[in-house]
Amino acid sequence: MKKLTILTLSLLFALVFTGQAAAAGSSEDVENDAPREVELKVFLSFPRFQEQFERYFEQFREKELKEKNIDVRIKLEMPNADQANQILRSRLASNDAPDLYTLHAIAHIPTFYKAGYLTDLSDQPFADDLFDGVRRTVTYDGQVVALPLESLSWGYLYNKDIFDRVGLTPPQTITEMEQAVAELNAAGETPFVLAFQESWIPQLMMALSLGGLVSSVETDFVDAMNAGEASYADVAQVFDIIDIIMANGTDRPFEAGSVAGSTMFANGEGAMWVQGPWMAESILEVNPDMKFGVAPLPVNNSRESTMINLATSTSLAVSPTTAEKEVAMDLLNYILDAEDSGSLFEELKFNPVASFHDYEIFPWIEEAMTYVAEGRAYLDLSIPGAVTGETAKLLQSYCLNDVSQDQIIETLDRTWAQAVKAGQ
Numbered sequence: 001m002k003k004l005t006i007l008t009l010s011l012l013f014a015l016v017f018t019g020q021a022a023a024a025g026s027s028e029d030v031e032n033d034a035p036r037e038v039e040l041k042v043f044l045s046f047p048r049f050q051e052q053f054e055r056y057f058e059q060f061r062e063k064e065l066k067e068k069n070i071d072v073r074i075k076l077e078m079p080n081a082d083q084a085n086q087i088l089r090s091r092l093a094s095n096d097a098p099d100l101y102t103l104h105a106i107a108h109i110p111t112f113y114k115a116g117y118l119t120d121l122s123d124q125p126f127a128d129d130l131f132d133g134v135r136r137t138v139t140y141d142g143q144v145v146a147l148p149l150e151s152l153s154w155g156y157l158y159n160k161d162i163f164d165r166v167g168l169t170p171p172q173t174i175t176e177m178e179q180a181v182a183e184l185n186a187a188g189e190t191p192f193v194l195a196f197q198e199s200w201i202p203q204l205m206m207a208l209s210l211g212g213l214v215s216s217v218e219t220d221f222v223d224a225m226n227a228g229e230a231s232y233a234d235v236a237q238v239f240d241i242i243d244i245i246m247a248n249g250t251d252r253p254f255e256a257g258s259v260a261g262s263t264m265f266a267n268g269e270g271a272m273w274v275q276g277p278w279m280a281e282s283i284l285e286v287n288p289d290m291k292f293g294v295a296p297l298p299v300n301n302s303r304e305s306t307m308i309n310l311a312t313s314t315s316l317a318v319s320p321t322t323a324e325k326e327v328a329m330d331l332l333n334y335i336l337d338a339e340d341s342g343s344l345f346e347e348l349k350f351n352p353v354a355s356f357h358d359y360e361i362f363p364w365i366e367e368a369m370t371y372v373a374e375g376r377a378y379l380d381l382s383i384p385g386a387v388t389g390e391t392a393k394l395l396q397s398y399c400l401n402d403v404s405q406d407q408i409i410e411t412l413d414r415t416w417a418q419a420v421k422a423g424q
Contacts, residue, residue, distance in 0.1 A: 035071040038327050043077045043098035045084035056344050060334045082198045092117050097319040099328045105312040107385040109140050118145040119318040126336040129354040137312035146315035151351040153368040154276040160291040162271040170295035172303045181248050193270030194249035195261025199392035205274050206391050208297040209238035215378035216305040232409040280349045294368040308371040311380035384419035
């Protein structure tokens with residue numbers, strides 16, 4: 001009996017030891033597993049923010065490697081904003097879609113959704129944390145189809161030091177703008193920075209003037225254009241402010257783009273710049289002490305038409321054809337990570353878009369929001385992307401006196417009708 005007990009205990013010890021050794025070996029195998037390598041193609045129309053996004057993507061890579069043992073290599077493509085839309089559309093049409101890509105929420109979501117280029121993101125963690133107003137701007141057909149990056153309240157930028165020196169406040173009517181321009185010229189100050197090398201910049205004048213007019217006076221314009229019952233001739237008043245700007249700006253506008261324009265504005269070469277606060281980082285990089293404000297662009301002599309544009313512009317989508325959907329979604333949600341995204345958005349000087357974004361906003365954003373609080377703001381107009389693109393090119397030509405107002409009106413009417421016919 002004693003021998004049997006000893007034998008039994010020996011067997012038990014052997015089994016326990018073997019099990020422990022096997023468990024230890026299994027643990028070592030997990031620890032020594034080589035990480036799964038994944039490549040994500042990411043298309044962002046933010047070349048000015050390349051350094052910031054590369055740094056943030058490296059944080060994501062470390063997080064994914066630590067938590068899921070996946071080594072994510074991000075192939076980043078950041079074309080110029082002028083070329084990004086055309087390049088992206090070509091990629092999507094040729095079945096060469098990036099895994100994640102930026103698009104303009106208002107201009108592109110309807111078209112891209114109908115073409116099958118967008119993934120339903122409604123069940124993703126980030127979607128529940130979006131502010132309600134922001135969430136609506138990236139929702140189509142009841143689905144959240146993009147992650148908002150730039151939530152904007154914008155008008156034109158003005159140099160507060162120059163305005164104070166000349167004794168000006170932001171003009172609220174077109175007559176006040178004419179008076180301000182006259183006083184700036186008399187004081188030896190150039191009223192406007194003109195940097196038209198990139199076509200998307202001059203079209204901002206039309207975006208603001210048309211937005212203010214349509215949102216206050218010609219409220220049926222977009223629906224009527226979609227129905228083929230209106231014309232840009234009905235809103236030709238938008239050219240009044242555009243003409244004032246072009247006649248009172250810096251020399252050689254086609255030698256300067258967004259980067260040079262930022263430098264010119266930061267150095268006080270023009271008192272105003274029809275450009276959004278998304279250029280804040282570029283401006284402050286040149287002149288960290290610059291004080292600038294954001295004001296709505298007058299379009300007529302009614303203060304009610306002088307309005308701030310509220311928009312979610314550049315947003316991030318996931319291609320339905322991605323072969324790495326899980327990792328792509330991980331990256332998407334990390335863009336709005338509750339712990340890390342606040343510092344990214346603050347560094348990029350973007351507005352908060354989610355409930356956990358509690359960083360301090362900038363003075364120019366606060367100023368723009370005072371107009372919003374007064375009810376003097378409008379949501380970005382839903383205009384076909386083809387019309388926006390055509391407007392950009394036409395206003396460059398208009399600055400060169402190569403086309404007339406009538407030719408612009410005729411071309412934009414035709415482009416809008418073609419876009420509606422094509423389902424865009």
